Amino acid sequence: xxxxxxxxxxxxxxxxxxxxxxxxxxxxxxxxxxxxxxxxxxxxxxxxxxxxxxxxxxxxxxxxxxxxxxxxxxxxxxxxxxxxxxxxxxxxxxxxxxxxxxxxxxxxxxxxxxxxxxxxxxxxxxxxxxxxxxxxxxxxxxxxxxxxxxxxxxxxxxxxxxxxxxxxxxxxxxxxxxxxxxxxxxxxxxxxxxxxxxxxxxxxxxxxxxxxxxxxxxxxxxxxxxxxxxxxxxxxxxxxxxxxxxxxxxxxxxxxxxxxxxxxxxxxxxxxxxxxxxxx
Amino acid sequence: xxxxxxxxxxxxxxxxxxxxxxxxxxxxxxxxxxxxxxxxxxxxxxxxxxxxxxxxxxxxxxxxxxxxxxxxxxxxxxxxxxxxxxxxxxxxxxxxxxxxxxxxxxxxxxxxxxxxxxxxxxxxxxxxxxxxxxxxxxxxxxxxxxxxxxxxxxxxxxxxxxxxxxxxxxxxxxxxxxxxxxxxxxxxxxxxxxxxxxxxxxxxxxxxxxxxxxxxxxxxxxxxxxxxxxxxxxxxxxxxxxxxxxxxxxxxxxxxxxxxxxxxxxxxxxxxxxxxxxxxxx
Numbered sequence: 001x002x003x004x005x006x007x008x009x010x011x012x013x014x015x016x017x018x019x020x021x022x023x024x025x026x027x028x029x030x031x032x033x034x035x036x037x038x039x040x041x042x043x044x045x046x047x048x049x050x051x052x053x054x055x056x057x058x059x060x061x062x063x064x065x066x067x068x069x070x071x072x073x074x075x076x077x078x079x080x081x082x083x084x085x086x087x088x089x090x091x092x093x094x095x096x097x098x099x100x101x102x103x104x105x106x107x108x109x110x111x112x113x114x115x116x117x118x119x120x121x122x123x124x125x126x127x128x129x130x131x132x133x134x135x136x137x138x139x140x141x142x143x144x145x146x147x148x149x150x151x152x153x154x155x156x157x158x159x160x161x162x163x164x165x166x167x168x169x170x171x172x173x174x175x176x177x178x179x180x181x182x183x184x185x186x187x188x189x190x191x192x193x194x195x196x197x198x199x200x201x202x203x204x205x206x207x208x209x210x211x212x213x214x215x216x217x218x219x220x221x222x223x224x225x226x227x228x229x230x231x232x233x234x235x236x237x238x239x240x241x242x243x244x245x246x247x248x249x250x251x252x253x254x255x256x257x258x259x260x261x262x263x264x265x266x267x268x269x270x271x272x273x274x275x276x277x278x279x280x
Numbered sequence: 281x282x283x284x285x286x287x288x289x290x291x292x293x294x295x296x297x298x299x300x301x302x303x304x305x306x307x308x309x310x311x312x313x314x315x316x317x318x319x320x321x322x323x324x325x326x327x328x329x330x331x332x333x334x335x336x337x338x339x340x341x342x343x344x345x346x347x348x349x350x351x352x353x354x355x356x357x358x359x360x361x362x363x364x365x366x367x368x369x370x371x372x373x374x375x376x377x378x379x380x381x382x383x384x385x386x387x388x389x390x391x392x393x394x395x396x397x398x399x400x401x402x403x404x405x406x407x408x409x410x411x412x413x414x415x416x417x418x419x420x421x422x423x424x425x426x427x428x429x430x431x432x433x434x435x436x437x438x439x440x441x442x443x444x445x446x447x448x449x450x451x452x453x454x455x456x457x458x459x460x461x462x463x464x465x466x467x468x469x470x471x472x473x474x475x476x477x478x479x480x481x482x483x484x485x486x487x488x489x490x491x492x493x494x495x496x497x498x499x500x501x502x503x504x505x506x507x508x509x510x511x512x513x514x515x516x517x518x519x520x521x522x523x524x525x526x527x528x529x530x531x532x533x534x535x536x537x538x539x540x541x542x543x544x545x546x547x548x549x550x551x552x553x554x555x556x557x558x559x560x561x562x
Binding site for chain 2: 008015038091221
């Protein structure tokens with residue numbers, strides 16, 4: 001057996017969901033792994049299987065506390081196990097474990113619970129949060145850069161900013177879930193935290209859809225969610241797409257608040273120089 | 281024994297693993313520490329708090345990089361994106377040497393995020409050594425590979441773990457990060473004499489030593505890094521220092537992490553096994 005053959009078979013065995021045991025898995029373990037006087041081949045394999053699944057599930061639980069609150073603990077774990085089985089990690093870092101969850105969940109509405117759209121919105125918000133935490137920041141444009149504005153100018157947006165158009169105000173829910181976890185951290189059992197999370201889920205089970213435009217961004221080391229006006233959102237999206245300021249303004253129905261928004265974005269350091277396109 | 285490019289870092293003495301719960305204590309109190317070991321992957325990001333903290337640490341401390349996902353033993357080629365980010369970090373930290381594990385963890389582009397044991401075959405040794413050479417050449421820094429704790433042995437193995445380690449190190453011309461706790465854990469799980477392992481390791485290749493605590497279960501021992509080092513592991517460490525001479529040593533404490541002072545005190549126990557150290561605690 002070659003190295004790659006062994007690794008393919010071991011990885012397949014390790015990544016087999018924990019609910020599956022015995023039979024073929026035992027035969028595969030015996031074919032690959034020696035037994036000793038204390039542990040069978042399957043039990044030795046089981047140490048690695050449990051390590052893989054507990055580590056990956058813990059990572060997703062940590063990264064998506066809002067989704068866990070939306071779905072409830074059991075439904076979340078079912079979703080996470082299926083997602084990992086169908087979309088195993090393709091990155092060297094566990095940070096990226098949830099990078100394809102939105103895409104996957106779009107195609108698997110049966111895992112989104114009673115309110116699939118709410119779950120999807122929460123996934124988008126929580127992935128944006130992860131991205132904002134350790135994304136790069138460019139040197140923000142200062143007042144001196146904005147003195148001579150002209151129509152052909154192109155701005156960049158800080159890479160740590162994600163712009164989200166959501167059907168539900170999931171930012172409020174995420175903040176409440178986070179606060180519940182922080183309040184109880186170290187001071188209560190998991191059961192108490194779960195009761196608190198269930199309470200939040202009940203509160204939001206009848207949440208009314210409300211079109212929500214959001215910027216997930218970072219100031220210093222802290223990630224913030226900032227609500228945007230619909231027009232404000234569209235301008236920011238256009239800027240991110242690399243459209244010139246004149247073109248963006250011309251496409252707007254009204255220029256109300258424009259100065260206010262630009263001043264606000266500049267104050268928060270959101271604007272930066274546009275990235276050079278290769279070959280240009 | 282004359283020092284060489286792999287084992288000449290004797291002045292590094294005893295280091296501490298840089299962990300998030302200790303950030304504020306370190307930055308505020310600036311404890312006297314010879315060097316910090318960082319987990320490379322935690323800082324292979326584009327920005328934010330991890331890199332900002334690292335830069336503050338680098339202003340005052342020497343940092344050595346330790347990786348957990350290079351997977352030299354995976355049959356597939358090295359991940360170029362991983363290498364690119366790692367090189368950027370190497371430039372940032374100016375790490376004098378770089379370590380990762382002698383293990384595999386990915387296949388066909390899919391990652392288990394675990395340090396899986398190698399089959400001890402000549403084919404595996406050749407593939408692993410070639411990848412270590414390739415990484416070292418690209419990163420332009422000496423690489424040392426760490427022996428992992430293991431809970432399984434494969435039927436296809438053709439040699440012992442220590443023979444495999446030596447074969448890889450020889451073919452790759454790389455250093456060895458010898459984890460004496462891992463030797464102990466694996467010796468209990470696989471019924472071998474840890475001193476036979478220790479005495480087979482070529483001193484001229486030992487770049488660094490790891491120490492850690494583990495958890496004992498009824499039928500096996502798990503490398504959990506959440507306890508103090510036990511006496512038999514300290515004894516093994518004494519044997520290692522006796523054989524290899526003063527060697528940069530690091531205590532790993534990764535779970536249920538106690539205060540910095542507690543970790544520091546545990547690490548400094550290693551001093552008594554290195555009599556050649558200066559009396560002033562660095």
